Amino acid sequence: MKPKNLPREIYNPFTNRNRKGRFLLCKRLKLRPDNYLEEYCADLEVINIMAPIRPAEEAERCPQPSLSEEQEASEYLVARCKKIRTSDYMLFSSDALVHIASDSKASEKYTWLGERLRLTFKMMRSDSRLIRTMCHSHGLMQCSSKNPQVNVIWMGAPVKSVKMRELMPWQRLNQFPRSTELTKKDRLYENIERSKSIFGEAYDFIPEFYVTPRENQKMEIAFDRVLKEVTAAGGELCFPGEFIVKPTNSRQGKGIFFANSMADIPAEGPLLVSRYLKDPYLVNNHKFDLRIYVAVTSFYPLVAYVYSEGLARLASRPYDTSASSADSNEYVHLTNYSINKNSTSFVRNESMSSEDLGHKWTLGALLRYVENEGKDAKLLMLRIEDLIVKSLLSIQNSVATASRTTLRFACTNFELFGFDVLVDQALKPWLLEVNLSPSLACDAPLDSLLKTRLIADLLNLACVPLLDKKIIDSVTPALRKSMNASQDSETSDPDELELDPKCAKTLKRRPVGLKRSVLTKKIVSGNTSLIPNTEKKFDQIVRKVELEEGRRGDFIRVFPRNGTWGMYSPVMEDLGSDDFDERLFAEVITKKNMKNSSEQIATSSSSSSSSHSTFSSSAFSSMRIEEVSDLFHDVMMECSKYPSLADVPIEVREIISPWYEEASEYTKKITQDGETYASKLPTIRSTARLRTKSCAEFYEVRKVQMAKKKEAEAAAAKENEPVVLQAVAAKRVV
Numbered sequence: 210m211k212p213k214n215l216p217r218e219i220y221n222p223f224t225n226r227n228r229k230g231r232f233l234l235c236k237r238l239k240l241r242p243d244n245y246l247e248e249y250c251a252d253l254e255v256i257n258i259m260a261p262i263r264p265a266e267e268a269e270r271c272p273q274p275s276l277s278e279e280q281e282a283s284e285y286l287v288a289r290c291k292k293i294r295t296s297d298y299m300l301f302s303s304d305a306l307v308h309i310a311s312d313s314k315a316s317e318k319y320t321w322l323g324e325r326l327r328l329t330f331k332m333m334r335s336d337s338r339l340i341r342t343m344c345h346s347h348g349l350m351q352c353s354s355k356n357p358q359v360n361v362i363w364m365g366a367p368v369k370s371v372k373m374r375e376l377m378p379w380q381r382l383n384q385f386p387r388s389t390e391l392t393k394k395d396r397l398y399e400n401i402e403r404s405k406s407i408f409g410e411a412y413d414f415i416p417e418f419y420v421t422p423r424e425n426q427k428m429e430i431a432f433d434r435v436l437k438e439v440t441a442a443g444g445e446l447c448f449p450g451e452f453i454v455k456p457t458n459s460r461q462g463k464g465i466f467f468a469n470s471m472a473d474i475p476a477e478g479p480l481l482v483s484r485y486l487k488d489p490y491l492v493n494n495h496k497f498d499l500r501i502y503v504a505v506t507s508f509y510p511l512v513a514y515v516y517s518e519g520l521a522r523l524a525s526r527p528y529d530t531s532a533s534s535a536d537s538n539e540y541v542h543l544t545n546y547s548i549n550k551n552s553t554s555f556v557r558n559e560s561m562s563s564e565d566l567g568h569k570w571t572l573g574a575l576l577r578y579v580e581n582e583g584k585d586a587k588l589l590m591l592r593i594e595d596l597i598v599k600s601l602l603s604i605q606n607s608v609a610t611a612s613r614t615t616l617r618f619a620c621t622n623f624e625l626f627g628f629d630v631l632v633d634q635a636l637k638p639w640l641l642e643v644n645l646s647p648s649l650a651c652d653a654p655l656d657s658l659l660k661t662r663l664i665a666d667l668l669n670l671a672c673v674p675l676l677d678k679k680i681i682d683s684v685t686p687a688l689r690k691s692m693n694a695s696q697d698s699e700t701s702d703p704d705e706l707e708l709d710p711k712c713a714k715t716l717k718r719r720p721v722g723l724k725r726s727v728l729t730k731k732i733v734s735g736n737t738s739l740i741p742n743t744e745k746k747f748d749q750i751v752r753k754v755e756l757e758e759g760r761r762g763d764f765i766r767v768f769p770r771n772g773t774w775g776m777y778s779p780v781m782e783d784l785g786s787d788d789f790d791e792r793l794f795a796e797v798i799t800k801k802n803m804k805n806s807s808e809q810i811a812t813s814s815s816s817s818s819s820s821h822s823t824f825s826s827s828a829f830s831s832m833r834i835e836e837v838s839d840l841f842h843d844v845m846m847e848c849s850k851y852p853s854l855a856d857v858p859i860e861v862r863e864i865i866s867p868w869y870e871e872a873s874e875y876t877k878k879i880t881q882d883g884e885t886y887a888s889k890l891p892t893i894r895s896t897a898r899l900r901t902k903s904c905a906e907f908y909e910v911r912k913v914q915m916a917k918k919k920e921a922e923a924a925a926a927k928e929n930e931p932v933v934l935q936a937v938a939a940k941r942v943v
C-alpha cells in the first residue's frame with residue numbers, strides 16, 4: 210500500500226518533468242536485496258549461477274546524468290545504476306518513453322542495460338505500438354516471431370499449449386493456458402453460472418443469459434416468461450429490447466442487436482443472448498461502462514491485481530428507452546468507444562487537465578462524479594474487485610489443470626485482462642465481458658498517460674530476469690535436455706541429466722559474482738533435476754509474490770490480502786490436497802501480520818484461526834467465520850440493502866475497512882492541473898529501433914505491402930468517385 214498523506218505519483222512521461230514523483234518513483238521501483246535471485250531460484254541451480262549481471266567497473270562506465278532540467282529522473286537512474294547489482298529484474302518506467310524519439314544521450318540511461326544484456330522481445334498476432342515503444346525504450350531488441358529464445362513474448366491471441374511447454378524459466382509470456390475460459394463470452398458466462406450453481410448467490414453478477422443454438426428451448430421459455438411478467442405488470446416490452454444479442458467471439462460492438470422474441474434470433478450461432486440491463490447508472494444522462502485493468506501473476510495459487518487507473522466509456526447520445534426516440538440505438542445503448550467515435554455527437558477528450566471531458570473519462574473522474582452525487586464510490590469499487598476475484602476463481606480449476614501439464618516453470622506467465630463492467634441504478638456492478646488483450650491504442654492524451662504507466666507497471670510485475678544472453682545460451686542445452694527428458698518420461702531419473710560440456714566450460718569460467726560453492730556443487734554433482742517439482746514451484750511463487758509487492762506500482766493486490774482467505778474460501782473450489790491458496794495466504798499475509806503484531810500471535814491460538822487472520826476479536830467471538838463470509842457475500846451482492854459502508858454490519862465492516870481505505874487510490878486524479886501531455890506515443894528513432902535481421906526484413910516486407918495496399922485503395926477510391934458523383938447527380942435530377 211502506498212504511504213498515506215503522500216500525493217499520488219504524478220509525472221509526465223513525455224516531458225520528463227518529474228514533479229513530485231522522484232521519491233515515490235524510487236519507492237515504486239524498489240530494488241531487492243543482493244541475494245534475491247539466489248533465494249528465488251535456490252532450487253533451480255542453473256539459474257542460480259546466472260544471477261550476477263554486471264561487473265562493478267561497468268557501473269562506473271554507465272552514462273552519468275547531466276546536470277540539466279532532467280536531473281530528478283537522472284538521479285533516480287544513477288541510484289538505479291549503483292544498485293543494479295542488487296536488482297535481478299528489469300525495471301520499466303514510463304519516463305523512458307520521453308527520450309526514445311530524440312537522439313538524446315539521456316535515453317541511454319534507460320536503454321543501456323537491455324542493450325548490454327542483449328534482452329529481446331517478440332510480438333505475435335499483435336502489433337501494439339505501446340508494447341514495442343516500451344520495449345525499445347528499455348533497449349530490448351525485437352526478434353522475429355519465429356525466434357524461440359526471447360526474454361519477453363507478447364501475444365495478442367490465444368497461445369497453443371505446446372508453445373507454452375517450451376518456455377524457459379527466464380522467459381515471460383503475457384498469457385496463461387486456458388485463460389480463454391474467461392475471455393470467450395459464452396465460456397465466461399457458463400463458468401460463472403457453474404460457480405453460481407455450486408456456491409449460490411455470491412456469484413450473482415452476470416445478467417441472465419442463453420447460448421444459441423444449444424439453449425434455444427430454454428430461451429423460448431424465457432422470452433414467454435418475460436412477456437408475461439411485463440404484461441402482468443401493465444407495462445410494455447423495453448425498447449430497444451429485453452435481450453441483447455452478441456456473437457460469442459466478436460468484439461468492438463460488432464454484430465450486436467436486440468431481441469424481444471425467438472423470431473428476432475437468427476438460426477446461425479453461436480450467439481450470447483443476455484438480459485438487457487435497462488436501468489444503468491447515468492452520468493449526465495448518458496449510459497457508461499467501465500474498463501478495469503486486471504493483472505494476474507499466478508492462477509494457482511491465485512494472485513490478482515487491479516489497476517488503480519481505468520477508463521469510463523460514455524455513450525455519445527442521451528439514454529432513452531422510449532420507442533419514439535429518434536436517436537440511433539447504437540449510440541444510446543452501446544458504450545463501445547469503437548462505435549461511439551463514429552457518432553457526430555462524440556466529443557474526444559483532447560485535454561489533459563480535464564479527466565471528465567467528452568465521452569471518455571478516467572475511472573477516477575467517474576468515481577468522483579458518483580461521490581458528488583452522494584453515493585459510496587469506494588464501496589462500488591470493492592464490489593467490482595469482488596466480482597473480479599470471483600470471475601478468476603470460477604476458472605481457477607481449468608487453468609490450474611492445464612498449467613500442471615503445460616508450464617514447466619513457475620513465474621513464467623502473467624496476463625492483463627480488461628474487465629468491462631456496467632453499473633446499474635442501485636450501484637450494483639455487472640460483469641459484461643472480459644477482454645483477452647485489452648486495447649492499448651493511445652489515440653488521446655489520457656490513453657497515452659494511463660496506458661504507458663499501466664504497461665510499465667505490468668512488466669515490472671512480470672519480473673523479467675536480467676540475464677546475459679551469453680549465459681542463457683550456455684545453459685540452454687542442459688535445460689532443454691532436462692525438459693525433453695521429463696517430457697519423455699515423467700519419472701525420468703534426474704541423475705542421468707548432465708550439463709552440456711560446453712555449458713560446463715562456460716560455467717568454469719565463472720561469470721562475475723558467481724559463488725564458487727554453487728558452481729562446484731553443480732559441476733560436481735550434476736544430479737539435480739532442472740525442472741522444479743510442484744512444491745518447489747510453490748516456493749518460487751511465494752518469493753515472487755513478495756518481490757511483486759515492491760514492484761506493483763499503481764496495481765492494488767486484491768487477492769490474497771488481509772481477510773481474503775476467510776471470506777473467499779467458502780466460495781472456492783477444492784483443487785486438491787496442495788492447498789496452495791491457503792498456504793500462500795499463510796505465507797504472505799498471516800506471517801506478515803504476526804510479524805507486525807505480536808499481540809495477534811497471542812490471540813491466534815489455533816493454526817486454522819490464524820490462517821483466517823485479521824479478524825478482530827470482537828467479530829470473531831460473536832460469529833463463526835462461515836457466517837461472516839456469508840454476510841460478506843450478501844453485502845457484496847445486495848447493493849440496495851447496503852448502499853454505503855455505514856450500512857454494512859460491523860463484522861464485515863471490520864474486515865473490509867482496510868480494503869475500503871485502499872480503494873481511495875481509485876478516486877485520485879491522474880493528471881496535474883496546468884500540465885500538458887503528448888497526445889500520441891513518440892515515434893521511435895531508427896537507431897533505437899533494435900531489431901534482428903529477420904525481424905527488420907519482416908517489417909520491410911510489411912511496409913511495402915502496406916504501401917501497395919494504400920495505393921490500391923486510393924486507386925479504387927478514384928475509380929469509384931465518378932460513379933458516386935454520377936449517382937448523386939442522378940438523384941438530384943430525380
Ligand SMILES: Nc1ncnc2c1ncn2[C@@H]1O[C@H](COP(=O)(O)OP(=O)(O)OP(=O)(O)O)[C@@H](O)[C@H]1O
Binds near residue numbers: 465497547641
Ligand atoms: N446485458 C447488457 N445490458 C446492457 N447493456 C449491455 C449489455 N451487454 C452489453 N451491453 C452494452 O453493449 C456494449 C458492448 O457489449 P460488449 O462489451 O459485451 O461487446 P463487445 O463487442 O465484446 O465489446 P468490446 O470487446 O469492444 O468491449 C457494452 O459496452 C454495453 O454498453
